Amino acid sequence: MKISEKTSVAKNVIYNEEAYTKLNQFIAENKFSMIFVLVDSNTHEHCLSPFLNRIEAQADIEVIEMEPGEQNKSIDTCSGIWKALSELGADRKSLMINLGGGVVTDLGGFIAATFKRGIAWVNVPTTLLSMVDAAVGGKNGVNLESLKNQVGIIKPAELVLIDTSFLATLPAPEMRSGLAEMLKHGLIADEDYWNRLTALNQLSLEDLDGLIEESIIIKENIVLKDPTEKNIRKSLNYGHTLGHAIESYFLENSGKTKLLHGEAVAVGMILATYLSVEVCGFSSEKMNEISKALVSLYGKIELTGKDQEEIIELMKFDKKNEGGNINFVLLENIGKPVIDCQVPNELIHKSFAYYIDLQ
The missing domain is CATH 1.20.1090.10 (Dehydroquinate synthase-like - alpha domain)
Incomplete structure (x- = not known):
């Protein structure tokens, strides 16, 4: 089963400067009634302000904050956010932007896809793990207590914005956590990619940008061939x-x-x-x-x-x-x-x- 490809045909993953142009165009074209930005306390502190400074929108923007960490990727958290959306007047013409790591994008996508039977959402991953894995591919869901991802749906975000400048806020252990998924992509898809990743001490930050895009392309191309995980998408596991x-x-x-x-x-x-x-x-x-x-x-x-x-x-x-x-x-x-x-x-x-x- 050969799955390595160097280019992607996916249109919804946009990088760096172009990402904000595309998002603002998307907001203007769809005339959303309200915009909700889901963050956790970490991305609220480190990422929200620079993100909002790049957004051009006529609609009101409301920020909803959740507690960080895998232990909060739960139905209880969803219930609280669904209630907040309802109290803040969200309707089916609202847009939800998930600004955060894998917990925020996984849970936020699930919340948006189920609130009022589905509102539009955009993922803006801020960790390496969420850029190369969680925010891409359309899997959204929550854990049942400690059991991972037992409840969820497969439905892609309208857009995924990859802004690698957010990685400057990331602690080293979180960077290593995301690197594991990139290494996995090398093992299942491309030995040359694996070899380049394991020579990290010889890489520059510019090299890392290119490797992130290559990792996303590997995952995108697998998902496009098998979106509902009947066959080749299983290799991502x-x-x-x-x-x-x-x-x-x-x-x-x-x-x-x-x-x-x-x-x-x-x-x-x-x-x-x-x-x-x-x-x-x-x-x-x-x-x-x-x-x-x-x-x-x-x-x-x-x-x-x-x-x-x-x-x-x-x-x-x-x-x-x-x-x-x-x-x-x-x-x-x-x-x-x-x-x-x-x-x-x-x-x-x-x-x-x-x-x-x-x-």
Whole structure:
């Protein structure tokens, strides 16, 4: 399954200066009755003012703020924002702009798509993770307690604005979290892209801009071929079957330090690469190179036997499962993913043992 392409035919993802021109044109053409900007407390402080300074609108603009963090990506938060929209007079000609990271764009898209059976919305991702993953592709939704993305819809935003100047406000761990999704795109689509990403110490900020666009193009082209995730779009879940379970487990256990999404996915990718060797004949040499690169970027987390059992149990709730079977995305080679792979628990335990032994 070869999925690497260098150009995109998607028209709704716009970059940097052109993005604001396109947004202002979109607002003027549609004559929205009101505009709502959803932020969390971080993007309210760091991103809202420069964003609003670029917006030209005749309609009233109202700001709705939510609490930051994965723990707030919930139906309870949605309920509060739906109520705020109603109290502020939102109607079906309103526009919602989601200005924030993956939690804001995921949850904001779900809220907009369901409020009054759907109002228009625009995503303005402010983190690397949301630029290359969450804000692009049309997946919107919320968690059920600690279980990731159990409720949601697939419907794209009207526009996605990529303004990489927002990344200047981002802490280093958040940058690394987004980088994990870019690395995943390299593994499933393009070995040359993977190699360039793992040589980050040789890259400039201009290089990073180009790599972000390339990562978005990889995802866009996959989504355009399979918008409802019946086939090739499943490849975007590489590292996520175990990664989401690890993220959920660390989120719900007070004795564990919470992991950022990309940190958990990095572990999941190492485990999935080991499984790829065992199930798909992936190169052991490449597995060790991938593991070394990911450990050098993300370090390692401690996983006890009890942790492993509970993480495996959580995988039963993965939304990619069918007929009670847990489905993995594995690799035959870099750029050649294999979807719907079923793996016995014995091999999953061996993958954990491999991870624990990594230096």
